[in-house]
Amino acid sequence: MPPCALTVDSLNPKVLALADHLGDAIARRAQIICCSLSNPQSMGQQPNKFFREVLALCDYPHLLEQSETSSLFSSDAIARAREILDLFPGRATGAYSHSQGTEGLRDVIAAGIASRDNFPCNAQDIFLTDGAAPPVHMMMHLLIRDQKDGILCPIPSHSLYKSSMVLQGATLVPYYLDESSVWGVNISDLKKQLDGARSMGIVVRGLVVINPGNPTGHVLVEENQREIVEFCRNEDLVLLADEVYQENIYTYEKEFHSFKKIARSMGYGEGDISLVSFHSVSNGYYGECGRRGGYMEVTGFNSEVKKQVYKVASLSSCSNISGQILMSLVMNPPKVGDESYISYQAERDSILSSFARSAEAMVCAFNRLERVTCSKAEGAMFVFPSVHLPKKAIAAAEDSNTEPDVFYALRLLENTGIVVVPGSVFGQVHGTWHFRCTILPQDEKIQLIISRFMAFHEAFMEEFRD
Amino acid sequence: MPPCALTVDSLNPKVLALADHLGDAIARRAQIICCSLSNPQSMGQQPNKFFREVLALCDYPHLLEQSETSSLFSSDAIARAREILDLFPGRATGAYSHSQGTEGLRDVIAAGIASRDNFPCNAQDIFLTDGAAPPVHMMMHLLIRDQKDGILCPIPSHSLYKSSMVLQGATLVPYYLDESSVWGVNISDLKKQLDGARSMGIVVRGLVVINPGNPTGHVLVEENQREIVEFCRNEDLVLLADEVYQENIYTYEKEFHSFKKIARSMGYGEGDISLVSFHSVSNGYYGECGRRGGYMEVTGFNSEVKKQVYKVASLSSCSNISGQILMSLVMNPPKVGDESYISYQAERDSILSSFARSAEAMVCAFNRLERVTCSKAEGAMFVFPSVHLPKKAIAAAEDSNTEPDVFYALRLLENTGIVVVPGSVFGQVHGTWHFRCTILPQDEKIQLIISRFMAFHEAFMEEFRD
Missing domain, CATH: 3.40.640.10 (Type I PLP-dependent aspartate aminotransferase-like (Major domain))
Structure with missing residues (x-):
């Protein structure tokens, strides 16, 4: 075999300088409770019906000429698909x-x-x-x-x-x-x-x-x-x-x-x-x-x-x-009077209120944990609590050649199956440690996550308390 | 107004060095016969039915549970959509x-x-x-x-x-x-x-x-x-x-x-x-x-x-x-025995044989033109004839500060409405001049294009013959 032209040393150093996707690798392990990805439909959330009706009709416009279509699709989705097709x-x-x-x-x-x-x-x-x-x-x-x-x-x-x-x-x-x-x-x-x-x-x-x-x-x-x-x-x-x-x-x-x-x-x-x-x-x-x-x-x-x-x-x-x-x-969802309006609003409200409940439950729970503080969750899909890690935990992290927040997140994963993203992935004020947790899990899962998390954190603190 | 931070001189020179999309601008003029874009569906070609059936079903999987669906979609599209959805x-x-x-x-x-x-x-x-x-x-x-x-x-x-x-x-x-x-x-x-x-x-x-x-x-x-x-x-x-x-x-x-x-x-x-x-x-x-x-x-x-x-x-x-x-x-189209197989093959053969007819007609016509030679068209969507432009045409192009092949293509556009892409967009041996013409136009248009093109070329040669 000839020497292969392509070695990692011969690549664009800007590409080499990119960080690896640590989070990805973790999230693909089996038997986990994913609180790391902002990917709602991977967590069981159903796509919006109106959106998907319109997409399907635009993919296969032949449907618009069939009599069965009016019983299969909402009238505003049909009208919207016609409008959109006419734009092309x-x-x-x-x-x-x-x-x-x-x-x-x-x-x-x-x-x-x-x-x-x-x-x-x-x-x-x-x-x-x-x-x-x-x-x-x-x-x-x-x-x-x-x-x-x-x-x-x-x-x-x-x-x-x-x-x-x-x-x-x-x-x-x-x-x-x-x-x-x-x-x-x-x-x-x-x-x-x-x-x-x-x-x-x-x-x-x-x-x-x-x-x-x-x-x-x-x-x-x-x-x-x-x-x-x-x-x-x-x-x-x-x-x-x-x-x-x-x-x-x-x-x-x-x-x-x-x-x-x-x-x-x-x-x-x-x-x-x-x-x-x-x-x-x-x-x-x-x-x-x-x-x-x-x-x-x-x-x-x-x-x-x-x-x-x-x-x-x-x-x-x-x-x-x-x-x-x-x-x-x-940018132009169903309007008052459209057939889909009520269901569209209901889908949205249901998801957003589930987010709100999860966020509130999480913020409340995290703030009750020893040495943890968590700002209000107001938007996006995340909470980002700060953990004031004990010196002994920081030393243990150093011993295993890991950032303290990564050490904490890995321990959490090993003990509970819960995946969060350590703050060092996002950057944080020197000497502070955080993790990002999504608020996507739905009601039934949230209580499980919270109780497992609390038990883990107590045990962690017990082990490393200064 | 403050001086705006963003001037063209302050941008990445690699971006500035990119060529403009000349072809685009031409193709958007009205009243043209487009032979420049490899964009079949913009020329009236219909999308493949099987492909679009599967896409629509994957967009809106709710359809798979409805009784009307079996009469609206081919059975292999339904089966394929189920298989694909199960991969997610x-x-x-x-x-x-x-x-x-x-x-x-x-x-x-x-x-x-x-x-x-x-x-x-x-x-x-x-x-x-x-x-x-x-x-x-x-x-x-x-x-x-x-x-x-x-x-x-x-x-x-x-x-x-x-x-x-x-x-x-x-x-x-x-x-x-x-x-x-x-x-x-x-x-x-x-x-x-x-x-x-x-x-x-x-x-x-x-x-x-x-x-x-x-x-x-x-x-x-x-x-x-x-x-x-x-x-x-x-x-x-x-x-x-x-x-x-x-x-x-x-x-x-x-x-x-x-x-x-x-x-x-x-x-x-x-x-x-x-x-x-x-x-x-x-x-x-x-x-x-x-x-x-x-x-x-x-x-x-x-x-x-x-x-x-x-x-x-x-x-x-x-x-x-x-x-x-x-x-x-x-990469996995309908197979023998699938409901869509025959129509799928028919769609493919119809399009490819139309391409073949257009290509042959164009190559044949271009080779009959004075000082034009055109290689066989074997694949892709193009022919790329070479035009041995007369010295007078080259001089006229220089006078108007244009590449000779651009000059030829612009003349063609002005006189016939036909848009081709000048060879200098792609590069060519120094001193040779080409144009790229797509073979997408369908049978009824091809004869029109060819006869207009021939008339134009004759007149052009008459005007600029050395």
Whole structure:
């Protein structure tokens, strides 16, 4: 055999620098209770009926001509499928679309955004994508020239942004969310981090904000959002707003406000701030993760820059048409008077209220544990408790060459079968230890999880108490 | 207004270096006869019935429990949908799958590849993707460290490879296909190009081969494939085999042989050659371009390297499930005895024979034109005639600051409404001029296109004859 050309040492070092997907490997072990993945339909949640009716009819339009169809499908799903098919030249849902996505679907989505925000939205600003990851990679590709370019990124944050920056060779400029103010953004800290990076010669191009938060499950207060907008505007930063959990808010105290709405309500228009909003069909309560639908709304980019965004978007021809259709349904769900309206609302309320109950039960339980504190769960699909690990546990972790939070999570897994994601995957303030736990398990499972968790934690503390 | 942070000069120069999509802009003008896009369903071709039946049932599995379904869907589509749903844990087609794609679907695809090649295929080597573009970008990302890394790329070739290399900052090492031998690969020329690049310090990592060819519409002869395999093995190059048109061959003289089959039949196994085969649901005769299904089969990569491929694949969670399902249907179509078998074959034969008729009519017509020669059309969806433009036409093009082939194509468009893609988009031997014309238009349109084209060409020659 000749020496094989391909050794791991000869690969792109930026790829090698990517972290392994530890979580994935754990989650695939048998006999586990998965509290690590934001993947509702893998946990038994049923897909939304209206969405799937429309998708099926658009896949096989022949059904629309059959008499049996009216008894098999709801009337508004049939009407919607006809409307959608008419948006495709020749009704061809198997053709490549425009690289930004099918024009008529972008019109629908733009109308949905406008009605959500009460500010206009231009369909030309919408890029339909295969979920939220590709547009994040696109923006990084566009903004990052070399390792002297940096992006402000929240800590903790889910791995997409970090991975994308590693792959582009960008410098991640961290800013720490303030756990004491329900994971709010401290603007003076942000300014300090920005100035620090600049003093080291980093050209900071943008700021990532995740709202509602992942892994933190918080919802930013409006005042904080205004401060962030002002900051980006003053510092000439592109605001990269991850708003994929916008439909998952389960506190009556807060509601979702897009950063574009905030900026516009402050009187800032196209020329004042560059803003990208990411959304997807994966992260709403309906959890159509595998369908890979998403969009980014790109505003405050001049036409020359926009042309460059388009070039990058067209590298993969277009995003998948089913995902495009689904994204349009998410942004334009059944309305009062439609046959599906009542059942659609019932499905949504049932899921969101289950999330709310799980979240409340978990937060309450975690706060009763020794040396554990847990912020309110307001949105997204997670709680992110902090565990003040005893010195003896930290020493034991060091002995086994593991991060203390990983040590805790592995012990939890071994003893209970419960999988959570250790905080070090997301980043955390030095010397603090967290884990991310999804609130997806349904009522019957939650009590089991909580009681097993409590028993484990007590025993763990017993073993390692200082 | 503050100075906006985002100017085109401040973007990633690799993005700026990407070519604009000229073809796109032209194709969207009204009143045209599109011979530029490989997008069959945009030209009125109907999707395959069996494929769409299965997709619809998998989207809305509720249908499988209804009595009306047996009269609305063919029995094998129903059976197949049940089988596919059972491959998903909890039948959840809305959940994220494994980042390589749903395991059961990869098994089906691997079995399809094994039966195509008569050599084993391992499902672990399959990565399901959103069409063929993302896996090409993945491989480039993996292989290219900086501009000193190069990839041998055929000229002419469609823009994906060039774009991907530009975006990664790779050096494109061109090798010219030999028009005189129906666009075969001349190994001594290949060797010359490789040595030339190496002498300039370029580390050549891989070789792209497109078979059947795009834009050239050729099918490589087996002996030439063996030479290419031997070359890659001797020179330690990763063979990147674009085999997306494998189902579109419309000559009785040749058939498709995958490069893996060729390598294995030469006795070369895993340790002998690193090989990636790309396929997609866009480029078969059924043309499900918008559904974004695809796979790459990665062989001869050691486990450490494979782990890195997996990391890159997992950056976007997983490819879309509808596309995954469709890819499995393509690799496992209805069999003898299945209810859909006859109609499936009939649909396929009708489309492929229409392609064959169009191709023959076009090749014949182009070869009758003054100063035009056109190779046999054997596969893919294109013919790529060469036009020996008169000096006066070249001078007129120079006067209007246009490439001569672009000048010809624009004249054609203005005079006839026919859109073709100028050869300079794909690259061509210096001083030669070509255009790519799809063979997609159906019988009734072909004669119209040919007669308009001939009239145009005669007038053009009259105007510019030396």
